[in-house]
Amino acid sequence: MDKEVEEIIRLGNGVELFVDGTRILLDPRRAEGLSFVSHAHSDHAPSKVSGEVISTEETGELLSRHFSTLAYEQKFENLGVSFRLIPSGHMLGSSQVVIENGFKVIYTGDLHLEGGATSGMGVVEGCDILIIESTFGSPFYILPDREYVLGEIKDWIEDCFSRGDVPVLLGYSLGKAQEIIKLLSGDYKLGLHRAVYENCRKYEALGVNLGSYELYSENIREEKEDRVLIFPPAARNSLKGNFKKALLSGWALHGATKFKFRVDEAFAISDHSDFNGLVNYVEKASPQVIYTLHGFAEEFSDELKARGFYASPLTKKQTGLNHFL
Numbered sequence: 073m074d075k076e077v078e079e080i081i082r083l084g085n086g087v088e089l090f091v092d093g094t095r096i097l098l099d100p101r102r103a104e105g106l107s108f109v110s111h112a113h114s115d116h117a118p119s120k121v122s123g124e125v126i127s128t129e130e131t132g133e134l135l136s137r138h139f140s141t142l143a144y145e146q147k148f149e150n151l152g153v154s155f156r157l158i159p160s161g162h163m164l165g166s167s168q169v170v171i172e173n174g175f176k177v178i179y180t181g182d183l184h185l186e187g188g189a190t191s192g193m194g195v196v197e198g199c200d201i202l203i204i205e206s207t208f209g210s211p212f213y214i215l216p217d218r219e220y221v222l223g224e225i226k227d228w229i230e231d232c233f234s235r236g237d238v239p240v241l242l243g244y245s246l247g248k249a250q251e252i253i254k255l256l257s258g259d260y261k262l263g264l265h266r267a268v269y270e271n272c273r274k275y276e277a278l279g280v281n282l283g284s285y286e287l288y289s290e291n292i293r294e295e296k297e298d299r300v301l302i303f304p305p306a307a308r309n310s311l312k313g314n315f316k317k318a319l320l321s322g323w324a325l326h327g328a329t330k331f332k333f334r335v336d337e338a339f340a341i342s343d344h345s346d347f348n349g350l351v352n353y354v355e356k357a358s359p360q361v362i363y364t365l366h367g368f369a370e371e372f373s374d375e376l377k378a379r380g381f382y383a384s385p386l387t388k389k390q391t392g393l394n395h396f397l
Contacts, residue, residue: 163182
């Protein structure tokens with residue numbers, strides 16, 4: 073690196089990074105001072121906002137927030153520190169932040185290198201310090217090919233129709249639901265839970281064509297035409313009758329998932345990179361120091377150390393980076 077590292081990193085109000093006295097909050101619960109929000113899922117979005125918040129335009133619009141928005145690759149400078157956003161592939165508008173001040177830090181946020189039907193692929197850049205999500209940071213989590221899983225989903229839908237049942241696919245109302253709608257809307261009539269429907273309208277307003285769908289209602293239910301319903305998992309118990317429910321989640325790799333969530337089926341489809349994808353990212357980025365965050369942070373850190381990287385799970389203990397470099 074070009075200069076002595078005098079920065080501090082810790083887990084507190086989100087990830088807190090101190091660069092030459094400037095405090096930068098990454099996916100904080102309370103955005104204050106200078107903050108970055110990686111995407112529009114509620115577990116990464118601030119509940120309170122003050123100061124300046126950097127995000128993509130799509131993230132700001134999906135959250136209905138007035139952030140300081142940047143296009144991918146557009147530079148922003150604050151007190152000599154440079155910021156730039158690159159795609160993470162997790163969902164529409166999701167981004168990683170590249171922070172440079174004589175050295176280079178990348179915070180991935182939620183990551184899906186392969187991207188999807190409603191988001192581009194994630195980007196990998198070389199860096200000095202990498203803060204990487206590790207949701208699927210265990211070698212157990214190796215996802216099957218997405219096209220194969222999509223074929224399984226379609227077979228299950230057809231089986232439901234043949235038995236006179238109504239198939240219900242359960243996925244987060246923002247991101248996962250729009251992804252599966254985009255993939256299925258050309259083959260099936262789709263009925264959407266209101267939360268899913270309203271988020272689809274936001275996607276359409278941002279220029280994403282999801283195909284044909286409609287708001288699910290009791291009137292639609294009375295029609296005899298076959299439909300696939302798209303609901304958030306939290307609303308699964310609102311449906312009574314001849315409904316068959318399938319969860320869409322990487323956690324479906326666990327055989328007990330469908331019993332835990334009380335669903336009829338579970339399919340391993342995710343908007344997160346699996347273990348191999350995370351390792352691939354690290355090998356391409358080739359950082360000097362890696363901090364793992366969320367999910368299997370400790371296990372992923374150990375896996376990376378076994379591969380010759382300096383890695384540590386990020387904790388609430390304050391850490392001076394110059395201790396490691």
